[in-house]
Amino acid sequence: MKKSKKRKKSNTWKIKQHRDQFFKKSKTLGFRSRSAFKLIELNKKYKFIKANSKLLDIGAYPGGWTQVASKIITNGKILSLDMKKMDEVKNVTFLQCDFLEEHTKEKIFHFFKDKLDVVISDMAANTTGNKSLDCIRTNHLCAEVVEFSSKILKPNGVLVSKLFMGDDFLEVKELAKSRFKKVDFFKPEASRNESKETYLHCVTLKTL
Numbered sequence: 693m694k695k696s697k698k699r700k701k702s703n704t705w706k707i708k709q710h711r712d713q714f715f716k717k718s719k720t721l722g723f724r725s726r727s728a729f730k731l732i733e734l735n736k737k738y739k740f741i742k743a744n745s746k747l748l749d750i751g752a753y754p755g756g757w758t759q760v761a762s763k764i765i766t767n768g769k770i771l772s773l774d775m776k777k778m779d780e781v782k783n784v785t786f787l788q789c790d791f792l793e794e795h796t797k798e799k800i801f802h803f804f805k806d807k808l809d810v811v812i813s814d815m816a817a818n819t820t821g822n823k824s825l826d827c828i829r830t831n832h833l834c835a836e837v838v839e840f841s842s843k844i845l846k847p848n849g850v851l852v853s854k855l856f857m858g859d860d861f862l863e864v865k866e867l868a869k870s871r872f873k874k875v876d877f878f879k880p881e882a883s884r885n886e887s888k889e890t891y892l893h894c895v896t897l898k899t900l
């Protein structure tokens with residue numbers, strides 16, 4: 693893309709962002725990202741984060757979802773991780789690492805020493821400009837989260853994860869259905885209409 697076109701696109705994005713009600717609200721309420729409202733809506737619908745929850749937040753930077761979880765969880769345990777370094781959030785342990793590495797999964801097991809109530813993932817692969825490829829890469833991350841959650845969640849645990857409506861969507865849905873008894877999808881209002889993202893909600897592990 694030529695420089696002037698790129699600048700025009702980024703200016704339009706900035707104007708849109710400033711007019712956006714969730715962006716304004718996140719600034720007023722001190723949330724680090726407008727994404728915080730997606731988790732607020734998801735939790736209003738499914739009521740899965742409790743005061744004593746043991747929760748893992750994957751792909752947490754800059755920390756909007758972690759902030760929401762830390763306001764609700766007063767008597768549980770929260771671990772957040774991201775490849776990017778994140779500023780501290782009260783009562784939260786943060787790991788800067790790549791979720792896909794085996795060592796990361798060992799660190800997660802070591803931190804909790806027990807099964808979890810909730811796994812949330814808003815992970816998205818870096819955009820390449822190729823929408824189809826971006827979709828496949830993010831849905832691959834979601835599939836990894838489904839597999840890992842089926843190993844680390846309590847039998848009645850809950851998984852909420854970002855997923856794109858596009859290539860590989862049905863494959864990830866089938867994978868989730870093979871691991872959990874109840875699987876459904878919800879697109880919060882705070883998720884932009886033009887975005888293909890939706891959120892996968894899975895409850896109760898199937899016994900294999």
Ligand SMILES: C[S@@+](CC[C@H](N)C(=O)[O-])C[C@H]1O[C@@H](n2cnc3c(N)ncnc32)[C@H](O)[C@@H]1O
Pocket residue numbers: 724725727728750751752753754755756757758773774775776789790791792814815816817818833
């Ligand atoms: C949409 S942002 C998350 C926003 C966050 N939920 C919030 O409320 O502020 C997606 C994040 O996923 C992270 N990510 C992507 N791939 C990852 C990986 N393999 N391991 C860890 N984090 C990853 C990115 O670094 C990025 O910060």
